[in-house]
Amino acid sequence: MKTIPFIDLKAQYQAIKDPIQQRIQTVLEHGQFIMGPEVEELEQKLNAFTGTKHCLAVASGTDAAVVAMMAMGIGPGDEVICPAFSFIATAETVVLVGATPVYVDIDPCTFNLDVRQLEKALSEKTKAIQPVSLYGQPAEMDEINAFAKKHELRVIEDAAQSFGATYKGKRSCNLSEVGVTSFFPAKPLGGYGDGGAIFTNDDGLAEAMREVRVHGQKSRYYHTRIGVNARLDTLQCAILIPKLERFSWELEQRDRVAARYNKEFKELEAKGVLLPLLAPNRTSAWAQYTLQMAKREEFQKFMQTNGVPTAVHYPRTMPDQPAYTELGRTMNIEVSRKMAETVVSLPLYPDMTDDQQDYVIEQTIKFFHKS
Ligand SMILES: *Cc1c(COP(=O)(O)O)cnc(C)c1O
Secondary structure, eight states: OOOOOSSOHHHHHHHHHHHHHHHHHHHHHHOOOSSOHHHHHHHHHHHHHHTOSEEEEESOHHHHHHHHHHHHTOOTTOEEEEESSSOTHHHHHHHHTTOEEEEEOBOTTTSSBOGGGHHHHOOTTEEEEOOBOGGGOOOOHHHHHHHHHHTTOEEEEEOTTTTTOEETTEETTSSSSEEEEEOOTTSSSOOSSOOEEEEESOHHHHHHHHHHHBTTEEETTEEOSOOOBOBOOHHHHHHHHHHHHHHHHHHHHHHHHHHHHHHHTGGGGGGTOBOOOOOTTEEOOOSOEEEEOSOHHHHHHHHHHTTOOOBOSOSSOSTTSGGGTTSSEEOOOHHHHHHHHHEEEEOOOTTOOHHHHHHHHHHHHHHHHHO
């Protein structure tokens, strides 16, 4: 029996050990641990990568969305529409700024916000939409932006899982008024700790967000807004710079692994397994490779016994979480609830070898042939 990691960050570290250690060393020697030169260097490189005008490195993906919404003035009395099926931070950030989440269903093919549900969710109080580009695939951003424009809503793309993905040739994070992402270690572009970034092409909003990021400070000890402390450490920025240099190669590898899974699992469709689908005109960052199946629990046990970890993203919708049941407004979310019972993700990482993947494929197919 083999043992496969769910993701392998050690192989990645071995490949870029020298530049990472040099970068860390440089920071230790110059000693500017907060807002040191690596922060701006990373922000510029991230702008070049996404094609955006402004980037702000922040302490987490959660902070990224909070800072964006605070700078936009979203707060008590406002409603923010989001998909019911996502990591909890999508709803949590709305609640943290004092606004009310309004949950709409997802499209069963892409796992992303079903734009046909937007109209029904609209109210006098609707202020913004926070679509999620789940599992790495960008949401229907053109349709969402058009709807937002018509109803004068703000749009925050939660691109925590889709950094590096493209939509009609443009990068995720550069698909709406503002895009937010996460550098949590397991995300497509991960640091060695928490981190995140905000992207926009709007000069005024960028300035407001820069102030919010540092206690609402316009100039030293002069506070024109209520802010937070959401800066990203210089050390994390220094680590992310060499990681970003390898990132395009990693995206290709993620694509390679996902394409191979899709090819080899085609035969499982006859057994009722649904494979992840990409909508036209987009690429995925493949944060997760996620199947849908009825016998999930049995499958997970079988895989675990055979050395293959699997994971469920996510076992409950956000409005069905205990702390959220009394908050917000929930539309019909039957697809989301079904997904919560059927989705299961397999190991996928850029440094996955053919041998490792062969083993995951072999075990997966074995389960469906024996049952
Ligand atoms: C990870 C994640 C976040 C939050 O990012 P953190 O860096 O962990 O704060 C937000 N939204 C989604 C969809 C995520 O997957």
